[in-house]
Amino acid sequence: MPEQTSILDLKDVGYRWPGRASFGLTIPQFTLAPAETVLLLGESGSGKSTLLSLICGTITADAGRVRVAGTDIAALSAGKRDRFRAEHIGLIFQQFNLLPFARVIDNILLPLRFAPQRRARVPAPQEEAQNLCADLGLPPELINAKAGTLSVGQQQRVAAARALIGAPPLIVADEPTSSLDAATQATFLHLLFTQARAHGTTLLMVSHDARLAEHFDRVVQMSDITQPHLAAA
DSSP: OOGGGOSEEEEEEEEEOTTOTTOEEEEEEEEEOTTOEEEEEOOTTSSHHHHHHHHHTSSOOSEEEEEETTEEGGGSOHHHHHHHHHHHEEEEOTTOOOOTTSBHHHHHHGGGGGOHHHHHTOSSHHHHHHHHHHHTTOOGGGGGSBGGGSOHHHHHHHHHHHHHTTOOSEEEEESTTTTSOHHHHHHHHHHHHHHHHHTTOEEEEEESOGGGGGGSSEEEEHHHHOBOOOOOO
């Protein structure tokens, strides 16, 4: 896949957690194409969370490069990385990280407050939030409900709407289906994929559950993209 067409491009990336010489991550190459849906599988301790942190710019690699939408995020200052992440990456966390006392609509619109380019792609933010809720199967009366009063499945869909609004080029989802039964998982993934493809968004989902593989364009094992890390003597 040509580099210029990649939404995500990692090359010769190396990282070691400070003070933890026994754990590090080495990734020779990993790329994602526009509008691709990829499931990244790995057991606990395999480095999935570290990889997500590198992609999102919350930590920076000791070596190599991490490009998101053509930008080497390690070349940005910490503040610029935060703004870049808000503009270009929609995040769905395992615990959803909603503001429990804020309304559903306020949670969905929150990323637009920190991302003017993403905000500019949404001419009518409240209408777009309502449309996303409807597309994700949320009843219209929940738009003004406090997020903390929703069921787990409903909170999950609000988190997806928050990630999707403004059509960021990359969505990163960290174990978002781990607390759901198989039927609810399948429904949620179908809705998420439908919305991502409608906006041409690339989706990277991290999980340890290989049963999700059939839903994705491509499945990648952490062991296939990493090299063994040798602790310093």
